[in-house]
Amino acid sequence: MNIEKLYKESCIWFVTGSQHLYGDDIFSKINENSAQICTTLNNSEKIPVKIIYKSLLTDAGQITQLMHEANSDETCVGIIMWMHTFSPAKMWISGLTKAQKPLLHLHTQFNRDLPFETIDMDFMNLNQSAHGDREFGFINTRLGINREVVAGHYTEDGVQQNIGNWSRVAVAWKDSQQTKVARFGDNMRNVAVTEGDKIEAQIRFGYRVDGFGVGDLTEYVDAVTAAEAEELIEEYQSRYSIDARLLKGGDEHASLIYAARQERGIENFLNEGGYSSFTTTFEDLHGLDQLPGLACQRLMEKGFGFGAEGDWKTAALLHTAKVIAFGNDNGTSFMEDYTYHLEPSNQIVLGAHMLEICPSIAMQKPAITIQPLGIGGKNPPVRMIFDTAPGKAINASLIDLGNRFRLIVNNVAAVEPRDLPNLPVARVLLKPEPDLKTSTTAWILAGGAHHTVFTKSVTNEQFCMFARMAGIEIITIDQNTDLNQFRTTLKLNEIYHGLQTLF
Ligand code: MN
Numbered sequence: 001m002n003i004e005k006l007y008k009e010s011c012i013w014f015v016t017g018s019q020h021l022y023g024d025d026i027f028s029k030i031n032e033n034s035a036q037i038c039t040t041l042n043n044s045e046k047i048p049v050k051i052i053y054k055s056l057l058t059d060a061g062q063i064t065q066l067m068h069e070a071n072s073d074e075t076c077v078g079i080i081m082w083m084h085t086f087s088p089a090k091m092w093i094s095g096l097t098k099a100q101k102p103l104l105h106l107h108t109q110f111n112r113d114l115p116f117e118t119i120d121m122d123f124m125n126l127n128q129s130a131h132g133d134r135e136f137g138f139i140n141t142r143l144g145i146n147r148e149v150v151a152g153h154y155t156e157d158g159v160q161q162n163i164g165n166w167s168r169v170a171v172a173w174k175d176s177q178q179t180k181v182a183r184f185g186d187n188m189r190n191v192a193v194t195e196g197d198k199i200e201a202q203i204r205f206g207y208r209v210d211g212f213g214v215g216d217l218t219e220y221v222d223a224v225t226a227a228e229a230e231e232l233i234e235e236y237q238s239r240y241s242i243d244a245r246l247l248k249g250g251d252e253h254a255s256l257i258y259a260a261r262q263e264r265g266i267e268n269f270l271n272e273g274g275y276s277s278f279t280t281t282f283e284d285l286h287g288l289d290q291l292p293g294l295a296c297q298r299l300m301e302k303g304f305g306f307g308a309e310g311d312w313k314t315a316a317l318l319h320t321a322k323v324i325a326f327g328n329d330n331g332t333s334f335m336e337d338y339t340y341h342l343e344p345s346n347q348i349v350l351g352a353h354m355l356e357i358c359p360s361i362a363m364q365k366p367a368i369t370i371q372p373l374g375i376g377g378k379n380p381p382v383r384m385i386f387d388t389a390p391g392k393a394i395n396a397s398l399i400d401l402g403n404r405f406r407l408i409v410n411n412v413a414a415v416e417p418r419d420l421p422n423l424p425v426a427r428v429l430l431k432p433e434p435d436l437k438t439s440t441t442a443w444i445l446a447g448g449a450h451h452t453v454f455t456k457s458v459t460n461e462q463f464c465m466f467a468r469m470a471g472i473e474i475i476t477i478d479q480n481t482d483l484n485q486f487r488t489t490l491k492l493n494e495i496y497h498g499l500q501t502l503f
Helices: 003-008 025-042 060-072 089-096 121-126 129-143 157-176 198-205 214-223 226-239 253-273 294-301 312-325 436-446 460-470 483-500
Strands: 011-017 050-057 076-083 103-107 148-151 180-184 208-212 277-279 305-307 332-343 346-352 367-370 382-385 391-400 405-414 427-432 451-455 473-477
Touching (some): 003 157, 003 312, 011 060, 025 121, 050 060, 060 089, 076 129, 076 157, 103 129, 103 157, 148 157, 157 460, 180 214, 180 253, 180 312, 198 405, 208 214, 214 253, 253 294, 253 382, 277 312, 294 305, 294 332, 294 382, 305 312, 312 391, 312 451, 312 460, 332 427, 346 436, 391 460, 405 436, 436 483, 460 473, 473 483
Parallel strands (some): 011 076, 103 148, 180 208, 277 305, 405 473
Antiparallel strands (some): 332 346, 391 405
């Protein structure tokens, strides 16, 4: 799994629509202007994916041909479309109905300002985005085409940020089509929300979910040599502080060696099978000496998706979030809303898990230690402990409602950590928007899970874009959430998505 390579091998095509009405002389100007827009966008730090000016499209044949080429081009993750002039939209019908790549309609204009002193009919013939993009927008809406619309001058920071955000989601969308989740063991027995329709997940997102007996994994863990484990431990020593009992000569050193073997064993298994996400369950540890804690934390840090207790939906979504955040990640982790602080003036959630929180959200050097777990009946597991720095974040949960997937996204803020000397797990203290009572009421009405993807980098809007690409339901809980409106939204969505299944 190599997210950097994925970005390097991805590009976005930029196409400009026009027509033959204005004489061919205008085409060289359109090409020149389009290329300049692409150069400006490529020079923006906000856009991490290369944009290629692909072509000027002036008739239905060219448009259809372009869409076929995009569909079969492995490197093309999305198409940006812009109408410099009017481009009668019936000629887009054939192409748009065949488009399979994510689409972004950029409603911009080449010139920022009107040249009031010199404007003439030549200028009017060339600079027609204001009406050309509306004609194009109409046919997209008439056809029910899923797309993003970004409006504003292409030099604006906000416009470039929107394009950049979308480009990351487009890369993640390409990645999700090849995301494979390895499940070691099944679901935690009797748990409902972590279940779901794996066929539908593959149809909707491309996520492929494969089950393995934990014995298949044990072989890989046992095959890791002591020397390989020691090599990993050296890396741990360079990056984390380690409880002296776990170091060479300490009475728990064997446990750290075993945790390192778990990390390398799981990683080997995942890499050999092309898996970018995985789940474990403490109810099925046959042949493993301890529940993988440190191993899961380290593998999340490397970009793998993870879900505990067999939670494959959260595992896959976490990997998707890590792809979206790549290169700009302030922390993206598996999380659970664990327990509350309900002081009336300061209501917050303590987010944590038994062990498996990603150190990408750590605010200080993580401390590796060992503590008994209390459940699972195995040896005490090794884990990293740390706090999370204050800052804006998102909690996201993907659930299966039986007739559809729903993605629930809550804007939250990590708040100043507190000293928790007896709590031997990584954690975050967070305050959800608009307030804890409204947020949790809405979350529970929407059916949101206790497991989430917690991220300080992927935005609410990016999760919405991803949901739109997948054609699934998206529910947002933020500062503006009003519970009466929220209940109405849930009902309206029920009707909309119910009707979708009829057509
Ligand atoms: Mn859990």
